C-alpha cells in the first residue's frame with residue numbers, strides 16, 4: 467500500500483468543568499474548557515483496528531474530572547494542565563506525549579460592600595461572581611516523556627484571547643506607501659479598536675517523576691505561586707500591560723503599538739522567552755454626510771462611525787528575549 471500513517475494524536479476536546487474551592491465562607495471558582503490529547507504507541511489502533519492501545523477518550527474525560535476534584539493545582543490553569551498531562555504520560559506506559567489546552571472563562575467577584583451595596587472597588591462578594599469580560603485566558607502544555615517517565619519535560623505557553631478594546635483618539639496612520647492602488651487617506655486622528663490575542667512562551671520545565679502514577683502531588687517550584695514563572699502573576703501583568711499600553715500610547719500604527727506591548731511583556735516577566743500578539747484592526751469608518759450638508763468626515767467633526775465587520779487588517783508579530 468502506497469501510504470503510511472505519518473502522524474496520530476487523539477483525545478477529548480471541550481471537557482467543560484466548573485470547580486468550587488471552599489475556604490471557609492470564601493469560595494473560589496474556576497471554569498475551564500479542557501482539551502487533552504495523547505501521542506505514543508497508538509498507530510495500530512488506526513492501521514490494524516487494534517483498540518488494545520486505546521485509552522478511551524471517555525476515560526481521558528473521567529481523568530480530567532477526577533483531577534479537577536483531587537488536584538491541589540486546580541485554581542491555576544498552568545499547574546493544572548501540567549498535573550493532568552503528567553498524570554496521563556506517567557500512568558500509561560505506551561503514551562509518550564500529552565497535549566493539554568485549557569481555556570479559562572472569566573468569573574469575577576461581584577463588588578459588594580459590607581452594607582450589601584454594589585460599589586466599584588469593593589473587595590468582592592465571598593461566593594457571588596459575574597462575567598466581567600469575554601476575554602479568555604488560555605494555557606497550552608506539551609508534556610514529553612519520550613526520553614523516559616523519569617525525564618518528563620514540559621513546554622508551556624499561555625495567553626489571552628478576545629480582549630476587545632477601543633480608543634477614540636491618539637491613533638493615527640500616515641506616511642504609508644502611496645501608489646496607484648492607494649485610496650486610503652492619511653489620518654492623524656482615528657478610532658483604534660482591536661480584539662487582542664496574545665500568547666507568551668515560558669522557558670522549558672522539567673517535571674520531577676511522580677513516585678507513583680496515581681500520586682497527585684508533584685512539585686515544580688518555579689511554577690508555584692511566587693515562583694520564577696508564576697502563571698497567574700504573568701497573566702495578570704500581561705493583561706494589565708496590554709490595556710495600559712493600548713490606553714496610553716499615542717499610536718502611529720497597530721504595528722508600533724503592538725511592539726510596545728510585547729516589549730513590556732518580555733521586560734516585566736523574567737521567564738517569558740517570547741511573546742506573540744495578533745491584532746485585527748477593527749475598522750470604524752466615519753459616515754459621509756456631505757450629501758445632506760453635514761460634516762462628519764474631518765477628524766474633529768467625525769462623531770458617527772460605521773463599524774466594519776469585515777474585512778479587517780490583521781497585524782501580528784513575535785518578540786523574543788535577546
Ligand SMILES: O=c1[nH]c(=O)c2[nH]c(=O)[nH]c2[nH]1
Nearest residue numbers: 639650718719720721747779
Ligand atoms: O495601523 C495600521 N496599520 C496598517 O498596516 C494599516 N493598513 C491600513 O489600511 N490601515 C492600517 N493601520
